[in-house]
Amino acid sequence: MTSLIITEKPSAMKSIAEALADKKPTREKGIENTYYYVLTHKGKKLIVGCAVGHLYNLAQKNGKGWTYPVFDLEWRESYKINKKSDFTKKYLDTLTNLVKEADEFYNGCDFDLEGETIFNLILEKLIKKKDAKRMKFSTMTKEELVQAFETPMKSIDKPMAEAGRTRHWVDYVFGINLSRALTLSIKNATKSFKILSSGRVQGPALKLLAEREIEIQKFKPKPYWELESLGDLYSQHKKGKFWEEKGVKKIHEKIKNEKSAVIEKITRKTQLQSPPNPFDLTSLQLEAYRLFKINPKDSLAVAQSLYTKAYISYPRTSSNQFPANINLRSILQKLEKQEEYKKLIQELLSRKDLKPNNGKKQDPAHPPIHPTGIEPKKISDKERRIYDLIVRRTLATLAEPAKRESVSVELDIKKEPFITTGIRTVEPGWHKFYGKYATFEETHIPNIKEGDVSKIKKIDLLNKETQPPKRYTPASVIKELEQKNLGTKATRASIIDALYQRNYVTGQSIQVTNLGLKTVQTLEKYCPEILDEEMTRKLEQDMENIREKKETKEKVLNNAKKHLTKILK
Numbered sequence: 374m375t376s377l378i379i380t381e382k383p384s385a386m387k388s389i390a391e392a393l394a395d396k397k398p399t400r401e402k403g404i405e406n407t408y409y410y411v412l413t414h415k416g417k418k419l420i421v422g423c424a425v426g427h428l429y430n431l432a433q434k435n436g437k438g439w440t441y442p443v444f445d446l447e448w449r450e451s452y453k454i455n456k457k458s459d460f461t462k463k464y465l466d467t468l469t470n471l472v473k474e475a476d477e478f479y480n481g482c483d484f485d486l487e488g489e490t491i492f493n494l495i496l497e498k499l500i501k502k503k504d505a506k507r508m509k510f511s512t513m514t515k516e517e518l519v520q521a522f523e524t525p526m527k528s529i530d531k532p533m534a535e536a537g538r539t540r541h542w543v544d545y546v547f548g549i550n551l552s553r554a555l556t557l558s559i560k561n562a563t564k565s566f567k568i569l570s571s572g573r574v575q576g577p578a579l580k581l582l583a584e585r586e587i588e589i590q591k592f593k594p595k596p597y598w599e600l601e602s603l604g605d606l607y608s609q610h611k612k613g614k615f616w617e618e619k620g621v622k623k624i625h626e627k628i629k630n631e632k633s634a635v636i637e638k639i640t641r642k643t644q645l646q647s648p649p650n651p652f653d654l655t656s657l658q659l660e661a662y663r664l665f666k667i668n669p670k671d672s673l674a675v676a677q678s679l680y681t682k683a684y685i686s687y688p689r690t691s692s693n694q695f696p697a698n699i700n701l702r703s704i705l706q707k708l709e710k711q712e713e714y715k716k717l718i719q720e721l722l723s724r725k726d727l728k729p730n731n732g733k734k735q736d737p738a739h740p741p742i743h744p745t746g747i748e749p750k751k752i753s754d755k756e757r758r759i760y761d762l763i764v765r766r767t768l769a770t771l772a773e774p775a776k777r778e779s780v781s782v783e784l785d786i787k788k789e790p791f792i793t794t795g796i797r798t799v800e801p802g803w804h805k806f807y808g809k810y811a812t813f814e815e816t817h818i819p820n821i822k823e824g825d826v827s828k829i830k831k832i833d834l835l836n837k838e839t840q841p842p843k844r845y846t847p848a849s850v851i852k853e854l855e856q857k858n859l860g861t862k863a864t865r866a867s868i869i870d871a872l873y874q875r876n877y878v879t880g881q882s883i884q885v886t887n888l889g890l891k892t893v894q895t896l897e898k899y900c901p902e903i904l905d906e907e908m909t910r911k912l913e914q915d916m917e918n919i920r921e922k923k924e925t926k927e928k929v930l931n932n933a934k935k936h937l938t939k940i941l942k
Contacts (some may be wrong), residue, residue, distance in 0.1 A: 375418040377475035378508065378522070379468065381482035381491055384681045385513070386410065386423035389481055392518035393419060409471060422471045424482070425464045429494040430454055431545045441553040442941050444546060444934055448494055468499060478505040479522070480529050484738050485689055486920075487863070489530050490537030496529070504528050511690075511739045513683035514747065536920040543912060543933045547573040551903060554941055555892075569892065570875050573909055574860040574868050576896070579877055579885070580904040581853060582845060583893040586885035592841035599837060600625060600791075602634065604829040605819065608784050608793035625834040627787060634784040634791060636825045642781075645774040648803035650693040650732030651741030652766050654862045655855050657688070657759075660766070662848030664810055665758055666881075669851050670866035675759045676742065684749045685763055689863045690739040693732030699740055701727045701771065707746025714764060717806050721771055729770045743767045768806040775802035775811075780818045784827065793818070844882040858910050902940045 378393075380386040390410035410421040432454045434445040450465060451458035472478075478500055482488030484507075496505055507526035510517045548570070555569040571579075598621040600610040615621035650656070654673065661672035676688035695701065702722065709718040721727065744764045752760065776799040784791040795818035798804060804811040821827070845853065851865045860868050872878045877889035885893075896903050912933060918924035 374476045375420060375474055376477050376479060377471055378419065378421045378479040378481040379492060379495060380421065380423045381488050382425060382681070383423050385481065385483075386421050388513045388681065388683060389508075389518055389522075390421040392513075392515040393421070393522055409467060420471055420475060421481070422468050423464065424468070424491055424495065425461055427451055427487075427491055427494075428461050428465050428468075429498055430458070431541055439553055439557065441550045441557075442546075442938060443549055443553075446542060446545065448498065465499075468495065472500050478502065479525060480505055480507045483687065483689070484509050484511070484530075485687075485863070486533060486537035486540060486861075489534040490541065492529065493531075493534035493538065504531075511687045512685075512745045513681060514745050532920050532922050535926050536916045539919055539926050539929055540916050542930060543916070544573055546933070546937060547571075548575075550937060550941055551576070570871070571892075571896075571903055572868075572871075573912060574854075574864070575871055576903045577857075577859055577906045577909050578850070578854060578868055579872055579889060580893050580897075580906075581857075582850065582872070582878060582883055583885050583890055585842060585845060586890060589841045589844065594838035594840070596836065596838055599835045600628075600789075600832065601835060602784075602786060602791055602829055602832050604634075604831075605827040606634070606782065606784070606793050606821075608634070608782070608791040611783070611790040611792045621834065624789060625832065628789055629832050629834075631787050631832065632829050634786045634827045634829055636782060636821055636823055636827060637785050637790075638781075638783040639821070639823055640781040640783075641778060643776060643778045643799065646777050646802070647774050648730040648770050648772050649766060649807070650730055651695055651743065651770050652763060653691050653693045653732075653734055653736070653741055654688055655691075655851060655865075656693065657742055657763070657766075658866070659848045659852055660762060660810070661759060662846060664762065665755075667755060667759070668847050668866075670847075670870050671755070672759060673863075673866055675753075675755050676763075679749075679752070679756055679760055679763075682749070682752070683745055683747050684752075684760060685745060686741075686743050687739045688742050690736045690741060691734055691862050692736035692739060692741050693734045694741065695729045695731060695743070695770075696740055699743075701729065704744065704746045704767075705771075708744060708764065711748050713761075714768065717768055721768065721806075727771050731770075762810060765807050765810060769803040769811075772803035772806045773800075775804050776800035777813075782818060782821070786829070786832070844880075844884060846881060846883065850883060857906060858913055859906060861913070900940055902936070908936060 378389060380389055386409070390412060394412040395415065412419050428451055429448045430451045431446045432449045433443055434447045452462040452465070478496070480492040482492045496502055507529045508521040509526055510521040551571040552569065555571060556567065559565065559567050559569060597614040597616050598618060599614060600621065602608045657676065658669040658672050661667040662669065667675070673688060676685065679685045680688055705718050705722055708714050709722070742763055744760070744767060749756070749760055778797055778799050780795040782793045784793070795816040797815055797817065798813065804813070847869055850869060854860050854865050876886055877892065878885050893904065902908065915924055915929040915932070919926055919929060
C-alpha cells in the first residue's frame with residue numbers, strides 16, 4: 374500500500390520526508406521540476422508531496438465585469454483566476470500524478486483553519502474522496518512528526534474545514550462587493566476612476582483609527598503648571614497639576630528661595646511581580662515591536678520561518694497556557710546544550726517542579742509559542758532576535774516572581790507638601806531569565822529617615838500643556854483589534870497592511886490620510902453598517918460556532934448575504 378502525505382508548503386514537505394525516512398529520502402523530479410519524496414518508512418511505501426499555499430481559490434461563477442452584488446462563487450484552480458498564481462500550476466500537476474499512485478492519504482498541512490481548508494479542497498477537487506487521515510503536530514521536530522504519522526487522527530477536522538471555507542466565502546463577498554460599490558460610487562460621482570477597498574474587518578479597523586485621528590485633530594491643549602524641587606532629592610508638589618496660574622505663582626513666590634525640605638513621612642511597600650505568561654501570537658508581535666520595532670506582519674513571517682526550520686512551535690496560536698502534556702523539562706534539557714542559556718537552564722532544572730505562569734487564553738489546536746530545543750543554524754539577524762526572545766520568555770515564565778520595593782517620600786517645604794517616589798528591584802527572580810528584555814524603571818532613593826533635612830538647589834515653576842492622545846502603532850492597533858474580537862490572530866497584521874497599501878493610513882505612528890478620513894466620514898453618513906464592529910464580531914463568533922458544531926455553514930452564509938445585500942442597496 375502506498376500512502377501520500379500532502380503538506381501546505383515545500384519546506385514542510387522536506388521536513389516531514391526527512392523525519393519519516395528510514396534512510397535518506399529520495400528526491401524525485403516531478404512535473405516541471407517540482408520535487409516530491411518517495412521513501413520507505415518501516416517497510417511502508419510513502420510519498421510526501423506538497424501544495425504551495427492555496428491551490429484553489431474563490432472566483433465568480435459567471436464571467437468578469439465590474440457589477441455587484443456578486444454572490445455566485447465557485448472554487449477554482451488558483452492559476453486560472455490570477456496570473457500571479459501561475460506558479461501554483463506545477464504543484465497542482467505534480468499532486469495530480471501523485472494521487473494516482475496512492476492508496477491512502479494524510480493531511481500534513483498546518484493544523485488551523487487555512488491548513489484544513491487547503492487540504493479539504495485538494496481532497497474534494499483532486500483526490501475526490503470524502504475523508505483522509507490527519508497528522509496533527511505543533512512542532513516540526515522529528516519526534517513529533519513521527520508520532521503524528523504513526524498515531525494520526527482517523528479523520529480530517531471537517532468542522533474546522535467548514536469554518537475555513539465559510540470564512541473565505543464571507544471575506545470574499547464582503548471584499549469584492551464593497552470595493553466595487555465604493556469604486557463605482559467614486560466613478561459615478563466624479564467621472565474619475567480610483568480603486569477603493571473595504572472589507573468585513575477592514576472597515577471597522579479603519580474607523581477605529583479614524584476616530585483616534587479626529588480626536589487628535591480636535592484636541593485643544595490646556596495649559597497647566599507644576600512645581601518641582603531640585604537638590605538632594607527630586608520632588609514635585611503633591612497636588613501635581615495646577616490649572617490656575619495665579620494660585621501656583623503665589624505658592625512659588627512663597628517657596629522659591631527656600632534651601633531645605635523636611636522629610637515628613639517615608640512609606641515603603643514590597644510587592645511580588647509575577648512572571649510573564651507564555652507567548653501567544655499577539656503578545657509575541659507586541660514584544661517584537663516594543664523591543665525591536667519589527668512590524669507585526671514581519672514578526673509573524675519570521676516566527677513562521679523559525680517554525681518551519683523546527684526551532685520553535687507553531688506561531689499562529691492564541692494560547693498562553695502550557696498544557697500538562699508538554700514535557701518542559703525535556704525541552705530545557707535540549708536547550709541546555711546552547712551555551713548562551715546553559716547556566717539559566719541549569720538553575721531551572723535544579724528545581725523539583727517546573728510550573729509555568731500560564732495565562733487565561735486557550736487554543737484547542739496549539740500550545741503557546743516555545744522553543745523546541747533544537748539549536749538554530751544559519752539564521753538571519755531578525756530570526757536570531759525573535760528566537761532569543763521566545764527562548765527567554767519561556768525561561769522567564771518558569772522562573773520565580775521578582776520582588777520590587779517602592780518608596781514614597783513626603784516632604785515639607787514651608788508648609789507646602791512635596792512628594793518623591795522611587796522603585797527598585799530587590800530580588801530579580803524572572804528578570805534574570807528574561808535578561809535585557811525585562812526593562813523596568815529603577816529610581817534610587819538615598820538612605821534617609823523621617824525628620825532628616827534635604828538640601829534644595831532650586832524650585833522651578835513649569836509651564837506645560839496637556840497632550841493629545843497617542844497615535845496607534847501597528848502593534849497596538851492589533852492588540853486593540855484582538856480585544857474587540859475583530860479579525861483573527863493570523864489575519865490582523867495583513868488587514869493593517871492593506872490599509873497602508875490603499876493609502877488610508879501612513880507612518881509607524883499611524884496617521885489616517887485625508888482619503889482614509891473622507892472614506893470613513895462618507896460611509897458613516899450614508900452606510901454606517903460597513904463600519905459596524907458588532908456585525909463583524911457576530912460573524913467571527915458564527916464561524917467559531919461552525920468549528921464547534923453549534924452553527925451550520927448554510928445559515929451563516931445566508932445571514933451574511935442578507936446583511937451585505939442591505940448594505941449594498
